[in-house]
């Protein structure tokens with residue numbers, strides 16, 4: 001059963017293996033980057049990535065800093 | 070006498086000149102007058118700095134101070150809107166070329182151009198004099214320095230950055246928002262830079278649209294309309310994100326809390342450069358610790374023109390007429406130059 005979530009405004013269907021924010025970041029291939037992650041409008045501390053449980057329809061915003069100018 | 074004539078001509082010109090902006094109700098006559106009395110510092114005159122400077126000059130900000138340590142090169146012309154082929158041919162310093170162009174765009178404002186490194190000494194003096202600062206640098210070392218100075222002198226500054234089709238901006242207001250130091254856990258050690266993954270020009274314009282609009286709000290007394298959020302977007306992926314980072318304000322922040330010590334103003338926090346005599350080489354030693362060579366290598370390899378040589382202790386590559394060697398302890402050797410500023414530019418371009 002796929003679960004549908006919204007990442008940076010776009011719908012994303014993910015498999016049931018993806019249970020926590022950390023799993024999602026791994027799936028997206030960005031887990032090793034320093035990221036600001038907002039889960040249903042709550043900013044998550046990095047330590048919370050492994051505990052925060054994803055559910056159908058969740059909204060996740062992922063932002064990263066860049067240096068170029 | 071002549072001065073008077075110029076001033077008179079100026080006021081006649083000005084009546085029409087800002088008409089559309091004065092018609093915009095949140096600015097109006099009063100806002101326009103405030104703009105003409107304002108002084109803005111723009112740190113860096115590359116892509117973001119060119120764009121912000123032009124917008125603020127056209128808007129009639131009374132005085133602009135530009136600081137940049139680089140000169141105009143061919144690869145700048147795709148996105149750095151103030152520069153021409155002639156500037157490139159003449160290798161004009163960016164601050165100087167920018168000033169010339171801006172003076173042609175708006176002769177009613179004052180433009181100060183500083184060719185030099187944005188270092189603690191010269192920045193400190195500048196920051197204390199201005200109403201706000203636009204960040205248009207290409208590295209976090211300078212941004213953190215700027216952040217501390219802005220906190221020290223209680224000035225707002227507007228972070229902006231872009232790479233590829235992605236841009237990000239945030240307005241730092243002393244005593245109100247988190248500062249950059251509060252967010253330091255999120256700052257990349259070796260971020261992608263324009264030279265390894267490129268950048269498209271429209272994203273520059275979008276970043277500066279946000280920065281300049283925030284600046285106009287601040288300068289015209291429209292603080293209530295400030296975004297208050299970290300804004301990021303990817304034009305290619307059609308994404309736009311705003312995140313409320315208020316909760317990330319650190320009550321123990323060394324830069325903005327009661328117990329502030331401005332860690333980035335300490336001399337030790339600055340990169341040390343040493344010319345290695347007789348070797349046509351500059352050594353750069355950033356204060357910031359160890360580097361993950363594998364990570365640096367991965368970023369560099371996105372640029373297909375770079376041929377990397379690696380062993381467990383260092384990585385080395387050639388680019389243009391330079392050879393760059395990066396050690397695990399963060400030191401870099403730039404071979405092919407004895408100019409410290411040039412060596413720093415190369416370092417930031419490829420290794421920061």
Ligand SMILES: [Zn+2]
Nearest residue numbers: 248251322325
């Ligand atoms: Zn802070």
